[in-house]
């Protein structure tokens with residue numbers, strides 16, 4: 001199937017499926033109340049996960065995926081009737097509809113291995129996202145984007161013109177109605193103004209096993225340190241460089257035989273698989289952010 005066919009088939013197959021994400025103060029009876037609410041509204045629970053941060057007085061988290069006949073016509077009715085339960089348990093909650101495939105933008109600089117992994121998994125249906133555009137401060141990826149009929153925007157960038165660059169980027173993102181931004185080895189620091197437009201909606205891949213080697217050139221610094229493990233970390237972007245909530249990490253062993261280029265070669269395979277897993281879990285609404293941490297169901 002083509003991407004368009006995959007997209008429409010997925011939307012049709014999942015038009016009556018939704019996910020309910022909940023965060024609330026922990027107490028007995030929460031799962032029972034939510035599952036009873038869903039049953040009373042004709043829903044069938046397909047997957048249910050929950051986590052109690054501290055039964056003695058912390059927060060409680062739930063992710064329930066369910067199907068419900070005619071859900072696509074009953075969204076407002078069900079969400080409004082849930083307020084009785086949410087008020088009783090002081091819940092923060094979100095209903096997320098599986099057929100609402102997330103409009104996504106991919107930012108890339110010179111290195112393309114992470115972009116290629118995302119596009120490969122998107123083409124084979126493993127990453128169900130609606131790629132609105134690719135934005136880059138390098139022209140390298142233009143032909144790849146055009147070959148897949150993805151709008152490509154080349155916007156040269158450096159720290160001296162950050163404001164102008166981001167103004168144009170934000171225009172494009174609004175034009176494409178983007179709700180998820182993936183930094184696929186995009187090597188420009190985003191300003192607080194930019195980040196504020198997309199809270200916990202920007203996923204980055206950092207090419208180190210954080211919190212080690214935050215910032216630029218982590219492989220060179222890892223080599224100088226003589227590490228025996230290198231890694232990659234995918235996290236939500238915040239104003240604190242490479243210190244946002246971690247979604248996924250991976251590591252591989254290295255040795256004294258490995259030079260910087262070897263670390264980069266080994267690292268590229270870690271980066272692209274870690275980023276793809278993090279993006280997949282976000283697209284499946286499996287990630288709840290709690291402070292500067294995540295719960296991944």
Ligand SMILES: Nc1nc2c(c(=O)[nH]1)N[C@@H](CN(C=O)c1ccc(C(=O)N[C@@H](CCC(=O)O)C(=O)O)cc1)CN2
Pocket residue numbers: 158159183186187188189190191192195204205206207215216236237238239240241242243244
């Ligand atoms: N606000 C944030 N912006 C970005 C984050 C983040 O966590 N918060 N992650 C980075 C990605 N990154 C490492 O993964 C990273 C990219 C770039 C730099 C850096 O020092 N860039 C220089 C310019 C370098 C160049 O032009 O080649 C700069 O922007 O001044 C550090 C870390 C993405 N953005």
